Amino acid sequence: MPSFEYKLSVLKSGHCVNKERINLDMNLQPGLRLLSNICRIRGFASQVQAPLTSERYKVTRGNFAALNDKDLGYFESLLGKTRVLTEESDLEGHNTDWLHMVRGASKLLLKPKTTEEVSAILKYCNERKLAVCPQGGNTGLVGGSVPVFDEIVVCTSLMNNIISLDEWSGVMVCQAGCVLEALNDYLMERNFIMPLDLGAKGSCQIGGNVSTNAGGLRLLRYGSLHATVLGVEAVIPNGTVMDCLSLMKKDNTGYDLKHLFIGSEGTLGFVTKVAIQCPVKPKSVKLAFLGMDNFQSVLETFKRAKQDLGEILSSCEYIDRASITSVTDNLNVKNPIGDFPFYMLIEASGSNETHDEEKLNTFLEKIMSNGTVTDGTVASDSSQMLAIWALRERIAEGLLYDGYVYKYDISVPLTTFDDFVQDVWKQVGDDVVRVCGYGHLGDSNIHLNITSKTYDPKVTSKLEPFVYEWTSKKKGWRSRPSNAQLEENV
Structure with missing residues (x-):
């Protein structure tokens, strides 16, 4: 196994990053490169239409009014025809989340530009008892920004000043x-x-x-x-x-x-x-990508990072092997340090590059010399850091290639992260392609993902309420309500 120093020097020379992948769409901003890749996936995924949320969750429409021509006339007088959209093609992306897990049946999309326009829309809808679904970028992974029935979607995309x-x-x-x-x-x-x-x-x-x-x-x-x-x-x-x-x-x-x-x-x-x-921009940023042989080492590394890095510790992410392989296998992104059961991304940022680098190197030497971390690599160049962050930020994209994704955004005690994933594996058995977990160690938040080739109600029945009961027993919480619960508040 190469030493840490060797890995560091190789990465600085540029040979550890997947240049072919990074050079793709290099004229776009980093977030837009990711978005362009997701859009390509969405085009592929959209060949299979998501089930209607109302049918999948067996919920009943509330006692709301139905949209009529008079309503359309009011909204057009308020916003103009160009910001009142009724065509199915215009509404498709707003009726469905990008994972194609849930789907509503809205017939109207409104695009206000000011607070005053939002006020007029909500006042009118309240008096007419028309249901409304507020929507921003619609990037959520649990369906909360998507209509359940025929709610009017009010999109904030033009309120961008x-x-x-x-x-x-x-x-x-x-x-x-x-x-x-x-x-x-x-x-x-x-x-x-x-x-x-x-x-x-x-x-x-x-x-x-x-x-x-x-x-x-x-x-x-x-x-x-x-x-x-x-x-x-x-x-x-x-x-x-x-x-x-x-x-x-x-x-x-x-x-x-x-x-x-x-x-x-x-x-x-x-x-x-x-x-x-808004914080002041740090003058120095460095990113370490580390591989561990067991989950206990993840916990020990996190504890040591808080102690040794202190004020310069800006991010600490946990990723298991199944999450990493969804990116390396499905998206052809290279893993710079090889195959390990667990990985961590640790970012340090501060105001004094010499001081920050010394603290980071001292920390890394300790955890590698005592065997807590088996291998690692460090990047300080923006393109190299982007390549490493891609292993974390593109997991959601990589999982789409497996087929259908069941996602749960859960907070549980740090010590139970891997137990959670393993217990879910046992629960679903051979009915799925992959069970994986990754997330934020800093706030005990794990993104639990399960994939199957197509949507399978049998898998859903095995996952729910099992996932929620498991979380409850650990006194944890899930970050979003189900669509059935959301309908009560629409």
Whole structure:
């Protein structure tokens, strides 16, 4: 097995990265490269239509009104015909999630540009008792942004203006439809970064991030959105605009209403603007990719990373072998350190490159010399880091090639991550292609994925309620409600 020093020197020379894959679509931004690949997969996957959510989950439509020509006339007078879409081809991507797991039957897509337009839409729908489905980038993996029945989809994609950035405090105010990667690019030019980073950053929108309380890769360093979002503007169902758009980090004047909207998934109100605290851009970033022979080594490495890296530890990701092979086998992305049962991605970022590199190297020497980590590699060049991050960020894409994907976004104690995956394997047996787990060690969040060649109700019956009961026994939680539960709040 090559030593750590050898792996480090080889990666710096550029021979460990899959240049053929990285050079593909090199004219696109990193998030957009990922998005373009996903779109190609979606085109393939769309040949098989997802089952209607209402039929799959056996839910009953609520007592809502049906859309009529008078309603269409009102919306056209408000938004203009170009932002009131009724063609099936225009609605297809909004009625279905990109995994093609769930499908609604909306007949109308509205695309407001301002808070005032959102207010008018919700006020009208409330008076007419028309059901509404708020939607951002529709990148969620559990169907929460997709209609269940014929709800009116109100999409924020045209609400994409950055309103202000206070370069003294780092507080940015923007509309809900701003794409996460676009926000980060804007901030990077001004020496700041977004405190949130997701694999879907090339298409997800900040309003959806806030509404789902997205965690992501940087939570370990910067905290949750409850910590970084200073204020929100939201429209409640009767059209009233709730101005909770505080720009101050400290606001102890009574109830903190913004926290009710963070993670409420559109059930309490429609987020239209966000004020968020943005950290200063780090001057040095380094990424280590490590391989371990057992799960106990993962836990020990994480503990040591927190102790030894301290303030420069910005991300700590866990990936099992089955997750990695979904990328290496299905997407032809090269694994730079070979085959191991478990892997970790550890990112360190700070303000002093010499100091940060010394801390990282000392940490790596300790965990490799005592056998906790079997092999590893480090990258500091942006293209090399992109190649390594692809092994983590493209797992969802790679799993699509197996066929149908059953996804669960679960938080359980760190010590149970691998037990969870193994117990699910035993539960589903030979009915599936793959069971794998990866996720964020910093917030005990594991992405449990099971694949089969096609959708199989027998697999679903084995997984549910087994996965939820297992989670409950460990006093964990699942991050999203089922579509059946969402229907009660539409």
